[in-house]
């Protein structure tokens with residue numbers, strides 16, 4: 541089957557996918573709950589509804605995005621008509637992580653199909669219930685020669701990576717991103733790598749602390765902190781610290797109650813291995829709020845950690861869990877020392893009422909994307925590119941950009957024959973002066 545040819549075919553399959561996701565929405569939400577108690581509200585907001593919106597947007601805009609795009613011709617080629625022609629890469633491999641296991645598998649798939657590619661999708665093995673429902677959906681909607689699902693773990697991923705692909709789209713950790721990049725280099729396959737990092741969250745002395753606490757608590761503890769763009773650590777002006785801790789305490793209590801383990805709104809850590817990794821990072825002497833845990837339930841309470849050193853375990857790598865270290869600065873120069881100690885992060889946040897300071901921070905540091913006076917929400921605007929820089933990733937997607945990610949763009953000059961200016965042709969004698 542040649543999926544390159546028909547836009548109607550792509551659109552029909554995407555409509556079928558949309559209807560199937562809508563029909564099975566409850567089952568998807570249930571699978572996400574079984575995998576790590578993802579709250580239904582979060583499952584709908586960040587997974588099913590997100591995918592449905594992406595599908596609707598793609599179906600609506602497909603003709604427009606796929607149309608040859610006219611560009612201004614160069615005077616040197618006069619007379620010509622110049623345009624960009626988008627063609628599918630061909631065979632695409634998508635490897636997805638477990639933290640938003642539905643959305644991060646389905647969104648790239650939607651765009652890869654929209655752009656006309658054949659796809660093999662490998663969801664994460666750590667969320668088996670979601671992987672099973674994805675398989676059910678894919679097999680219902682697509683012919684196996686168009687989109688194929690390969691469920692399994694590292695071995696399956698490595699087997700897939702040993703094959704030749706026309707494009708690889710990977711979302712996951714930095715170390716595995718390097719494995720993918722090496723495998724892709726073997727065949728000079730282009731890649732998008734959506735990775736992670738240690739995302740700073742700066743709070744200066746002008747910030748609205750109450751609102752900052754509310755927005756940080758939501759952005760940090762949604763999905764129990766297992767979000768690639770969650771604030772990783774707080775950098776707060778030292779005089780603001782004690783007030784801010786009070787506000788955080790209040791917001792955590794308001795969101796999750798006196799005993800967050802009983803809250804229906806807090807997801808669990810995905811497995812024991814990750815639970816242990818996180819527990820090892822908690823130094824009980826430094827806990828300001830939370831710290832409670834339960835291995836049988838893979839539970840860790842929203843935990844605030846007072847941190848003064850950068851060589852502690854919690855300040856080594858991306859945390860990816862409900863632990864929030866709080867560091868203070870006296871002089872703004874200290875912010876730079878801390879941030880530049882780490883690789884370029886996927887996200888950066890600043891809370892300030894000082895417009896100049898906010899803008900300066902956004903300009904000064906290199907990071908994937910971020911917010912002034914909020915956390916995480918830049919992800920939700922389809923008109924903003926989403927991706928990392930340096931170790932936090934290669935490439936960006938979302939909205940129209942996702943369609944472009946999975947399309948090779950051919951630059952075409954259609955030359956007219958009614959005029960043929962002699963300027964470029966040899967002999968060049970005396971022509972140099974006229975350039």
Ligand code: NAD
Nearest residue numbers: 636637638663664693694697698712713716734735736768
């Ligand atoms: P991971 O890298 O362990 O796994 C991701 C995928 O790679 C899975 O499908 C897994 O089976 C496969 N895989 C694991 N080891 C492999 C190997 N050695 N060779 C080949 N494939 C392998 O990541 P994860 O634990 O699923 O997800 C967490 C990480 O993903 C975090 O670092 C987070 O920041 C990042 N992440 C990034 C984004 C983003 O959009 N930038 C989104 C979500 C998660």
